[in-house]
Amino acid sequence: MKDLVFIEGLKAQAVIGVYDWEKEIQQELVFDLEMEHDNRVPAATDDLSKTLDYEAISNHILRFCAERQFELIETLAENLVDELIVDFKLNAVTLTLRKPGAVPAARAVGVKIHRKSAIMY
Numbered sequence: 616m617k618d619l620v621f622i623e624g625l626k627a628q629a630v631i632g633v634y635d636w637e638k639e640i641q642q643e644l645v646f647d648l649e650m651e652h653d654n655r656v657p658a659a660t661d662d663l664s665k666t667l668d669y670e671a672i673s674n675h676i677l678r679f680c681a682e683r684q685f686e687l688i689e690t691l692a693e694n695l696v697d698e699l700i701v702d703f704k705l706n707a708v709t710l711t712l713r714k715p716g717a718v719p720a721a722r723a724v725g726v727k728i729h730r731k732s733a734i735m736y
């Protein structure tokens with residue numbers, strides 16, 4: 616099994632949705648990310664610069680949601696993952712994105728994507 620760095624339950628506010636009323640409000644999105652990384656290298660050096668900094672990545676996601684606007688959560692997920700792969704040199708990432716308020720009768724709705732970088736870092 617490959618090592619991971621993960622982020623679970625990251626809550627962000629975003630203007631997101633297909634309907635006109637959704638373009639006027641902020642809604643909550645919840646992000647879970649699993650990012651492949653060989654954790655032996657940072658463990659051997661005790662060096663933050665050798666790992667995937669989950670704090671920096673979380674802040675990047677919060678900023679992305681504050682600055683960008685989409686209709687579908689699929690579009691947000693794809694654009695965000697494209698950016699994270701380049702900016703943080705991710706080899707592979709699985710993103711689960713939930714929109715908790717969207718279907719009150721459901722425990723959760725959302726999308727899950729797994730993407731690999733064209734370049735292996």
Ligand SMILES: Nc1nc2c(c(=O)[nH]1)N=C([C@H](O)[C@@H](O)CO)CN2
Pocket residue numbers: 631632633634637686687688689714716717718
């Ligand atoms: N697969 C998706 N289905 C739906 C989405 C979406 O982004 N992806 N969005 C909506 C509406 O914006 C909804 O969330 C409003 O409550 C409906 N279905």
